[in-house]
Amino acid sequence: MELENQKEREDEYYKEAEGLLRFIEKSPSVFHVVANASGLLEEHGYQRLAESRSWQLEEGGKYYVTRNGSSLIAFQVPQKKVTAYRLFCSHNDSPTFKIKERPELDVEQSYTKLNVEQYGGALLAPWFDRPLSFAGRVLVQTEDGIEMRLVDADQDLLLIPSLAIHMNREANSGMNYNVQTDLCPVFGDGQAKGRFRSFVAELAETKEEKLLGMDLFLYNRQHGTFVGVGEEYIASPRLDDLQCMYGSLRGFLEAEPRTGIPVYCAFDNEETGSVSRQGAGSTFLQDVLTRINAALGGTQEDYLRAVASSFMISGDNAHALHPNHAEKADPVNRPRMNQGVVIKYNANQKYTTDGRSTAVLRTLMDRAQVPYQVYTNRSDIAGGSTLGNISNTQVSLTCVDIGMPQLAMHSPYEMAGAKDTAYLVRLARAYFSADIEVTDEAIRIQ
Numbered sequence: 001m002e003l004e005n006q007k008e009r010e011d012e013y014y015k016e017a018e019g020l021l022r023f024i025e026k027s028p029s030v031f032h033v034v035a036n037a038s039g040l041l042e043e044h045g046y047q048r049l050a051e052s053r054s055w056q057l058e059e060g061g062k063y064y065v066t067r068n069g070s071s072l073i074a075f076q077v078p079q080k081k082v083t084a085y086r087l088f089c090s091h092n093d094s095p096t097f098k099i100k101e102r103p104e105l106d107v108e109q110s111y112t113k114l115n116v117e118q119y120g121g122a123l124l125a126p127w128f129d130r131p132l133s134f135a136g137r138v139l140v141q142t143e144d145g146i147e148m149r150l151v152d153a154d155q156d157l158l159l160i161p162s163l164a165i166h167m168n169r170e171a172n173s174g175m176n177y178n179v180q181t182d183l184c185p186v187f188g189d190g191q192a193k194g195r196f197r198s199f200v201a202e203l204a205e206t207k208e209e210k211l212l213g214m215d216l217f218l219y220n221r222q223h224g225t226f227v228g229v230g231e232e233y234i235a236s237p238r239l240d241d242l243q244c245m246y247g248s249l250r251g252f253l254e255a256e257p258r259t260g261i262p263v264y265c266a267f268d269n270e271e272t273g274s275v276s277r278q279g280a281g282s283t284f285l286q287d288v289l290t291r292i293n294a295a296l297g298g299t300q301e302d303y304l305r306a307v308a309s310s311f312m313i314s315g316d317n318a319h320a321l322h323p324n325h326a327e328k329a330d331p332v333n334r335p336r337m338n339q340g341v342v343i344k345y346n347a348n349q350k351y352t353t354d355g356r357s358t359a360v361l362r363t364l365m366d367r368a369q370v371p372y373q374v375y376t377n378r379s380d381i382a383g384g385s386t387l388g389n390i391s392n393t394q395v396s397l398t399c400v401d402i403g404m405p406q407l408a409m410h411s412p413y414e415m416a417g418a419k420d421t422a423y424l425v426r427l428a429r430a431y432f433s434a435d436i437e438v439t440d441e442a443i444r445i446q
């Protein structure tokens with residue numbers, strides 16, 4: 001019996017890790033992430049709502065809404081009454097390079113490079129010397145107006161070659177990269193000049209002159225895989241933050257909520273500070289929550305009471321203890337991969353976690369049998385930020401910051417624990433299924 005349980009656990013770890021890797025592979029840009037998440041939601045009976053139309057919500061209904069095709073909020077209506085929201089938020093975007101308007105750069109009629117601009121805080125070195133491609137969306141003129149189409153070049157297309165060690169003897173003593181001069185990838189030889197727009201038009205199944213706009217980003221072509229002698233790790237592009245985004249979605253889809261309004265959020269533009277029309281700093285979340293309340297017949301006071309009773313988990317990956325740089329971790333709070341969900345703390349409120357929200361989360365984790373660990377920055381290292389505290393400036397509620405432990409954050413190829421996605425799925429399932437009311441007066445979890 002023990003053995004069977006062990007086997008089931010192993011299968012669960014493998015299934016969720018494998019599912020994550022496949023999802024990431026299908027999702028080379030934020031627009032693809034949202035399209036693929038929308039597909040999964042629809043398979044599970046979720047109906048699409050448009051922000052520009054009126055909403056009729058039914059008891060027992062399941063809905064989702066997107067903004068800009070790059071942020072997504074999904075929710076259920078277990079009861080036709082809003083008492084509290086249970087939110088899980090993460091982000092869709094990852095550091096990359098955006099292809100500029102008029103992107104072709106000629107080098108002595110021998111090379112055609114693509115002119116790119118950095119998006120987010122990328123680790124630059126790992127982008128060199130590997131096949132890259134691009135994906136995103138284009139706006140196409142059609143008979144009926146302007147249509148958005150997803151495109152993915154989906155081939156080994158681009159490369160950013162390093163300068164040989166012979167031409168820079170200092171190359172291994174710390175490089176100072178210049179995105180404009182060092183990181184524009186080769187698109188082809190001199191003959192490739194003038195090919196970019198027609199290439200994109202072909203991907204979008206249209207003519208060059210019908211292409212009216214584009215948002216295209218580079219991505220690493222290397223596939224996700226298992227590594228380690230026991231296949232105990234996964235390596236993949238964009239684990240930050242698609243591991244949280246996908247794991248929380250899996251738990252959301254499997255949950256069986258009876259009360260409150262479970263809300264799943266995946267935001268774009270976290271890597272640039274969340275300040276955009278669709279980011280966690282926008283009105284998107286507030287707009288959706290107030291509309292749910294109004295559509296279910298609630299007053300403004302009902303909404304404010306519900307928010308005051310609500311809870312949010314902000315999920316964004318955390319730094320695991322580094323095998324070569326153990327000195328960078330806090331002396332005692334040192335997360336390990338495969339040892340469960342990380343609760344993140346920061347005295348200066350970059351992370352929202354405090355004693356109250358920890359108490360709620362620990363209760364849920366114990367119930368879901370999910371191991372947890374703790375991350376804090378070393379007190380002499382500044383550390384990163386995420387979306388929980390930014391979202392709280394729009395919709396203020398009790399919040400906790402968590403993440404899955406990983407290495408090589410913001411590299412185009414990152415590493416994480418093979419077991420941890422399954423832990424997150426388990427936590428999200430228990431969370432969305434629970435009945436939680438967190439007010440300043442009392443905390444109730446059932």
Ligand code: CO
Nearest residue numbers: 240241316317
């Ligand atoms: Co992140």
